Amino acid sequence: MIKLPEDKVIITVAQTGAWPLATKALNPNLPEQPDEIAESAKACYQEGAAICHIHARDKEGKSTGTKEVFQEIHDKIRAQCNIIVQDSTGGGPNLTLDQRIECILAKPEMASLNMGSLMRVTGQYKGIPFANLREDIETYVTRMKGMGIKPEMEVYSHAMFREVENLIKKGLVEKPYYVNLVLGMTYQGAEEATPKSLNSLYEFLPEEAIFNVTAVGAAQLPLTTMGMVLGGCIRIGMEDNMYYRKGELAKSNAQLVARAVRIARELNKEPATPDEARKILGLKVK
Numbered sequence: 119m120i121k122l123p124e125d126k127v128i129i130t131v132a133q134t135g136a137w138p139l140a141t142k143a144l145n146p147n148l149p150e151q152p153d154e155i156a157e158s159a160k161a162c163y164q165e166g167a168a169i170c171h172i173h174a175r176d177k178e179g180k181s182t183g184t185k186e187v188f189q190e191i192h193d194k195i196r197a198q199c200n201i202i203v204q205d206s207t208g209g210g211p212n213l214t215l216d217q218r219i220e221c222i223l224a225k226p227e228m229a230s231l232n233m234g235s236l237m238r239v240t241g242q243y244k245g246i247p248f249a250n251l252r253e254d255i256e257t258y259v260t261r262m263k264g265m266g267i268k269p270e271m272e273v274y275s276h277a278m279f280r281e282v283e284n285l286i287k288k289g290l291v292e293k294p295y296y297v298n299l300v301l302g303m304t305y306q307g308a309e310e311a312t313p314k315s316l317n318s319l320y321e322f323l324p325e326e327a328i329f330n331v332t333a334v335g336a337a338q339l340p341l342t343t344m345g346m347v348l349g350g351c352i353r354i355g356m357e358d359n360m361y362y363r364k365g366e367l368a369k370s371n372a373q374l375v376a377r378a379v380r381i382a383r384e385l386n387k388e389p390a391t392p393d394e395a396r397k398i399l400g401l402k403v404k
């Protein structure tokens with residue numbers, strides 16, 4: 119695996135997340151509509167985020183994959199700052215596979231690529247799979263490749279490395295590979311957010327992969343700190359964690375970015391600017 123330069127960390131902010139897991143009812147400060155997402159992205163960029171992971175919502179607040187809404191979000195973000203735009207193709211449980219991939223027509227620089235299927239084990243979608251079969255993954259990545267969009271490969275468990283290997287073997291992803299280790303999606307029956315799980319997933323990373331650490335819930339703070347120590351990128355934000363600390367809701371995504379940057383600086387690391395991140399990840403520098 120490739121470590122980041124010792125004095126750098128690439129910070130992604132995942133601001134919104136999927137309905138019904140992340141809602142204003144759970145935290146009224148959650149940005150959902152394009153203006154809110156863009157304004158919040160600018161504040162996160164100013165605090166040190168280099169990448170913005172985007173989920174879009176319709177006017178009622180439910181997940182949508184429509185090109186128009188993603189385009190509006192991209193345009194509004196790009197009018198205000200240089201942050202890298204990364205769309206979610208995980209979408210939300212109310213979306214079909216075709217609806218989830220539609221967002222890439224709005225031409226993000228990056229997009230998430232979920233590396234296997236999970237079963238929703240609690241909540242209103244209990245028993246409905248989050249389906250990402252090998253053929254679906256290959257279709258998604260082929261479309262991304264054709265448009266010059268860099269995939270962030272979402273790995274939620276050890277088994278998903280088989281899909282990473284499959285894409286590498288078939289030449290469907292380009293170096294440096296970018297793998298997001300996602301811990302704590304226990305709602306979907308995935309790997310727990312513990313240091314042991316992170317260490318173990320880390321051991322399975324392919325050569326020539328840059329890695330990112332995402333941890334859901336209270337584990338976001340300790341495991342992203344561990345991710346920095348291990349030489350990885352980190353993702354923070356309300357998609358994965360609504361709280362600043364126990365019993366205290368986050369006031370904004372920027373508040374979570376600011377804390378991550380303070381911790382990075384204590385570890386002698388500076389947040390990579392979007393252009394520095396583009397160079398490291400092999401994206402076109404603007």
Ligand code: KMH
Pocket residue numbers: 132135206207208209230231232272300303332334357358
């Ligand atoms: N909800 C995250 C834990 C995606 O959007 O495609 C995983 C995620 C995947 O962000």
Ligand code: ZN
Pocket residue numbers: 132135136171173206208230357
């Ligand atoms: Zn997401």
